[in-house]
Amino acid sequence: MNIMLSANESQTLDLFFQMREHEQVVFCLDEATGLRAIIAIHSTALGPALGGCRMYPYATTEEALADALRLSKGMTYKCLAADVDFGGGKAVIIGDPRKDKSPELFRAFGQFVASLGGRFYTGTDMGTTPDDFVHALKETNCIVGVPEAYGGSGDSSVPTAAGVVYGIQATNDVVFGSKHLHGKTYAVQGLGKVGKKVALRLLEEGADLYVCDLNEAAVEEVVAYGKQIGASVKPVNGTDIYRIEADVFVPCAFGGVINDETIAELRVKAVVGSANNQLADKRHARMLKEKGIVYAPDYIVNAGGLIQVADELYGANKERVLSKTKAIYDTLLVIYARAESEGMTTIEAADQFCEERLEKRKRRNHFFTHQKRPKWVVRH
Numbered sequence: 001m002n003i004m005l006s007a008n009e010s011q012t013l014d015l016f017f018q019m020r021e022h023e024q025v026v027f028c029l030d031e032a033t034g035l036r037a038i039i040a041i042h043s044t045a046l047g048p049a050l051g052g053c054r055m056y057p058y059a060t061t062e063e064a065l066a067d068a069l070r071l072s073k074g075m076t077y078k079c080l081a082a083d084v085d086f087g088g089g090k091a092v093i094i095g096d097p098r099k100d101k102s103p104e105l106f107r108a109f110g111q112f113v114a115s116l117g118g119r120f121y122t123g124t125d126m127g128t129t130p131d132d133f134v135h136a137l138k139e140t141n142c143i144v145g146v147p148e149a150y151g152g153s154g155d156s157s158v159p160t161a162a163g164v165v166y167g168i169q170a171t172n173d174v175v176f177g178s179k180h181l182h183g184k185t186y187a188v189q190g191l192g193k194v195g196k197k198v199a200l201r202l203l204e205e206g207a208d209l210y211v212c213d214l215n216e217a218a219v220e221e222v223v224a225y226g227k228q229i230g231a232s233v234k235p236v237n238g239t240d241i242y243r244i245e246a247d248v249f250v251p252c253a254f255g256g257v258i259n260d261e262t263i264a265e266l267r268v269k270a271v272v273g274s275a276n277n278q279l280a281d282k283r284h285a286r287m288l289k290e291k292g293i294v295y296a297p298d299y300i301v302n303a304g305g306l307i308q309v310a311d312e313l314y315g316a317n318k319e320r321v322l323s324k325t326k327a328i329y330d331t332l333l334v335i336y337a338r339a340e341s342e343g344m345t346t347i348e349a350a351d352q353f354c355e356e357r358l359e360k361r362k363r364r365n366h367f368f369t370h371q372k373r374p375k376w377v378v379r380h
């Protein structure tokens with residue numbers, strides 16, 4: 001076969017070119033269960049790769065690959081920022097979480113994780129729950145965020161939501177001169193595992209909310225809670241959330257929400273949320289800064305889940321996790337101060353902070369194999 005492609009076209013289509021920043025990408029196909037998954041390992045320089053597994057009905061394999069590559073690279077930075085000895089990895093399962101899940105599918109996925117021999121640990125992300133991974137756990141020990149009934153640390157969205165709240169407090173401190181949550185209006189996008197917990201906590205603290213989610217039941221639940229405690233919760237349809245006049249936009253659904261179109265619409269003073277890869281492109285951080293909107297780097301703010309699942313490998317301990325998650329507040333203040341003093345965007349300051357840490361910490365930067373450093377007594 002002789003297909004003529006321009007140099008640029010063939011480079012962009014070349015899988016090896018696309019994964020040039022990554023160590024390893026694994027394509028997983030199990031026709032019997034319908035499993036189509038991609039595991040991307042960005043770096044094992046500081047330890048085995050760790051990252052959740054997302055389930056989403058990607059329109060194309062290319063879209064799924066791009067998500068896995070970007071998310072796994074983000075995990076390397078998140079591990080560095082949160083100061084845990086893991087590297088960056090992430091998995092995506094192509095499928096609709098409402099229709100395509102089965103115990104067998106997650107067992108098949110677990111077998112692929114097992115085949116990596118300890119180079120990759122995974123657990124929940126958007127579209128997956130700890131219960132899904134109970135099935136994968138039958139095939140591999142490299143599962144984190146395991147339900148408490150199975151000896152794990154449970155739902156990692158609990159510390160993630162706590163970390164987002166610390167992130168909002170640190171940002172309020174810098175933007176409004178007080179870390180208090182009350183008396184402010186927040187526009188929360190996504191009321192799933194993380195977003196709902198953040199929304200409820202903000203309400204309990206005396207905040208007013210605008211909320212949106214495709215899942216009407218989730219919206220109704222938060223509205224009902226607001227009524228119960230006498231707080232204002234206004235549901236908003238879809239993209240209207242970007243046009244709301246509020247103090248803080250709290251994206252807790254999906255990535256790419258900060259882009260040319262939404263920045264033109266945003267009427268908030270700050271953006272702080274759990275969604276991974278909020279910036280469609282790094283240049284959008286500059287655009288936010290020019291518009292006077294403070295951006296809390298996503299991977300600093302949403303590290304609570306990572307902190308818990310990394311910690312779980314030493315044996316579950318909620319107090320330890322909470323105290324480590326609190327550090328998100330201080331780390332964010334360090335990043336804001338660096339960005340201010342160096343005239344950088346907050347994401348530039350965060351990346352620089354992590355890259356300096358990587359330089360200091362990496363030893364020989366060779367491939368990790370768990371046999372070399374059997375640190376996790378719990379599962380090995």
Ligand SMILES: NC(=O)C1=CN([C@@H]2O[C@H](COP(=O)(O)OP(=O)(O)OC[C@H]3O[C@@H](n4cnc5c(N)ncnc54)[C@H](O)[C@@H]3O)[C@@H](O)[C@H]2O)C=CC1
Pocket residue numbers: 124125126127128156157158160189190191192193194195212213214215218238252253254255274275276302303305306
């Ligand atoms: N679960 C965790 O501990 C962590 C989650 N994250 C990130 O936080 C985000 C949320 O994660 P989870 O709460 O775990 O996911 P989830 O799947 O439980 O919730 C996502 C919610 O967003 C809603 N949603 C989807 N599309 C929407 C749209 N167009 N408009 C409004 N709402 C929409 C869904 O209906 C769902 O309720 C994701 O980006 C995830 O990668 C990051 C770190 C840890």
Ligand SMILES: O=C(O)CCC(=O)C(=O)O
Pocket residue numbers: 050051052053078123124125144145156157160276302303304305306309
């Ligand atoms: O939260 C988890 O369960 C794992 C960490 C992760 O995948 C993430 O922070 O995006």
